[in-house]
Amino acid sequence: MTIDLTGATASEIAADLRTRIERGELSPGTLLPSVRAVAADLGVNRNTVVAAYRQLAQAGLVEARGRGGTRVSDRAAVAQEGYTPDTVLRDVGTGNPDPALIPDPTAALARSARPVLYGEPVIDPGLESWAREWMADQLPRDDVRITVTSGASDAIDRLLAQALQRDDAVALEDPCFLSALHTVRTGGYRAVPVAVDAEGMTVDGLRAALDAGVRAVICTPRAHNPTGASLSAERARALRAVLAEHPYVLVIEDDHFSLLSRAPLHSVIGEGQRRWARIRSMSKFLGPDTCLAVTASDPDTADGLAVRLTPGTTWVSHILQRMTLALVRDDDVRAGIERAAEHYAEKNALFAAALTERGLPTTPGDGLNLWVPLPVPAASVREDLMRRGWLVREGDPFFLSAEHAGAFLRLTVHDLDERSAAALADDIAAAAGTRRSASRSGRIEG
CATH class of the missing domain: 1.10.10.10 (Winged helix-like DNA-binding domain superfamily/Winged helix DNA-binding domain)
Incomplete structure (x- = not known):
C-alpha cells in the first residue's frame, strides 16, 4: 500500500x-x-x-x-475479567473469587468512619505500619517506602507513567494477566512477550526482552494468571541474575494472590536493583470492590508515585484504608481467608484430576483458575460447550504472540458442586474428543 x-x-x-x-x-x-x-x-x-x-x-x-x-495501532478493547452479561449459560470463565468466601466488611466499616480533611497524610498510619511488616519479605533494602493505590492495575499504571514514556517497551508474561495487558496498551507502551512455563517467566525470554530494550518488567511471582504457575527458587534466582545486568530497569512484582497463595514467595527483586516495586492487592481475598493495593518500592519510585497521589486530589479513601486494616487484623477474618485458600486449591485439584481421568491431562496451579491444555482448537471446544449450556473462556485473549499461543481453556470452577463439576468435566472431554460424555449422575468427590 x-x-x-x-x-x-x-x-x-x-x-x-x-x-x-x-x-x-x-x-x-x-x-x-x-x-x-x-x-x-x-x-x-x-x-x-x-x-x-x-x-x-x-x-x-x-x-x-x-x-x-x-x-x-489497534485500538480495540482488551478482554477483561468478570461475568459475561446477558447470558443464560453457566459462566465458568469469570476469574472471580467466591462471594461466599469474601469477609463481611460491615463491622469493620462501622469502626472506620472519621472525617478526613484536605492536607492529611495520604496513607493511614496504621495501615502503613501493618503493610510495611507484611511486604518486607525478601525485599533488598531497609529504606522501603509504602504507597496505597486504588488496586493493582492503578498501581501498575502509575508506576509505568512515572518511569516511562509512550512507546517505551514493557516485558509482559505470555500468556498475560488481562488487566496488565490492558494497562500497558492503553498507556501507549509496547508489550514485549516473555514466555511462561511451569516455573513461571522463562530466563531466555526475559533475557531476550531486556536485549530488545524493555524499560520495565512486570512479573507474577506466584499464582500467575492465567496459568497458575509460581516461580521456583531456582528460577527466581536465575531471573535475578539476568536482571542484575540491568539495574535501572523498573521491576514490578505483582503478588496479586498473596494471602491466598499456596506457593512460597520467591522474589525476582535483587539487591542491586535500583528501581523496583512489589504490589499486593486486596481484591482476591477481600473482594474486587475493595479497590485497594499496597505497593512497597524503592524511595525514588515511591517519590514518583507520590506525585500522582496527593492530598485533596487522588488519594485512596481513608475509610477504605481503615476498613481494610480492621479486616486483615481480625483473627476470624484471617482464618476465613485461610479456609478460602484451601477451598480454591482443593476445588482446582479435584477438577484437574477429573479432567486427567477423562483424557485431558491438567496440572492444577495456584490461584482462582485452572489452565486446561486442549488437543483441538479452543474455539471449537467453546462452541460445543455453549450448546451444552456452558460459557467458558478461551486462552487466546491472554496471549501476546502467536509464537507462544496454544489451545487452552481458562476455567473458574471453585463454586461448582460435585454434580455440576462432573457434568462440566464430561462435557469438556466430549467436546475435546477425548472421551464420551459420562452419565450425569457422575460425581467428583471432595
Whole structure:
C-alpha cells in the first residue's frame, strides 16, 4: 500500500497521518513508510519524520515495532475479567473469587468512619505500619517506602507513567494477566512477550526482552494468571541474575494472590536493583470492590508515585484504608481467608484430576483458575460447550504472540458442586474428543 504523505514539519506530517487514521483511510495494523522513505519523498530531514512518528506514538495512534516498522495501532478493547452479561449459560470463565468466601466488611466499616480533611497524610498510619511488616519479605533494602493505590492495575499504571514514556517497551508474561495487558496498551507502551512455563517467566525470554530494550518488567511471582504457575527458587534466582545486568530497569512484582497463595514467595527483586516495586492487592481475598493495593518500592519510585497521589486530589479513601486494616487484623477474618485458600486449591485439584481421568491431562496451579491444555482448537471446544449450556473462556485473549499461543481453556470452577463439576468435566472431554460424555449422575468427590 502506497501512502503519499504531505507536510514540511513534524507537526504537519503528523497531522496528515492523524487525519487519515481518524477517517479510517489507514486501518489498524497498516505499515507506515519507513523514516528514510518519507524523508526522501518529502525532502525533509529524517529527524523531522522521526519526530512526527513520535508524536503519533505519544497519542497512541501508532506503534513502533522495531524491525517490524511503525504500524497503525489497534485500538480495540482488551478482554477483561468478570461475568459475561446477558447470558443464560453457566459462566465458568469469570476469574472471580467466591462471594461466599469474601469477609463481611460491615463491622469493620462501622469502626472506620472519621472525617478526613484536605492536607492529611495520604496513607493511614496504621495501615502503613501493618503493610510495611507484611511486604518486607525478601525485599533488598531497609529504606522501603509504602504507597496505597486504588488496586493493582492503578498501581501498575502509575508506576509505568512515572518511569516511562509512550512507546517505551514493557516485558509482559505470555500468556498475560488481562488487566496488565490492558494497562500497558492503553498507556501507549509496547508489550514485549516473555514466555511462561511451569516455573513461571522463562530466563531466555526475559533475557531476550531486556536485549530488545524493555524499560520495565512486570512479573507474577506466584499464582500467575492465567496459568497458575509460581516461580521456583531456582528460577527466581536465575531471573535475578539476568536482571542484575540491568539495574535501572523498573521491576514490578505483582503478588496479586498473596494471602491466598499456596506457593512460597520467591522474589525476582535483587539487591542491586535500583528501581523496583512489589504490589499486593486486596481484591482476591477481600473482594474486587475493595479497590485497594499496597505497593512497597524503592524511595525514588515511591517519590514518583507520590506525585500522582496527593492530598485533596487522588488519594485512596481513608475509610477504605481503615476498613481494610480492621479486616486483615481480625483473627476470624484471617482464618476465613485461610479456609478460602484451601477451598480454591482443593476445588482446582479435584477438577484437574477429573479432567486427567477423562483424557485431558491438567496440572492444577495456584490461584482462582485452572489452565486446561486442549488437543483441538479452543474455539471449537467453546462452541460445543455453549450448546451444552456452558460459557467458558478461551486462552487466546491472554496471549501476546502467536509464537507462544496454544489451545487452552481458562476455567473458574471453585463454586461448582460435585454434580455440576462432573457434568462440566464430561462435557469438556466430549467436546475435546477425548472421551464420551459420562452419565450425569457422575460425581467428583471432595
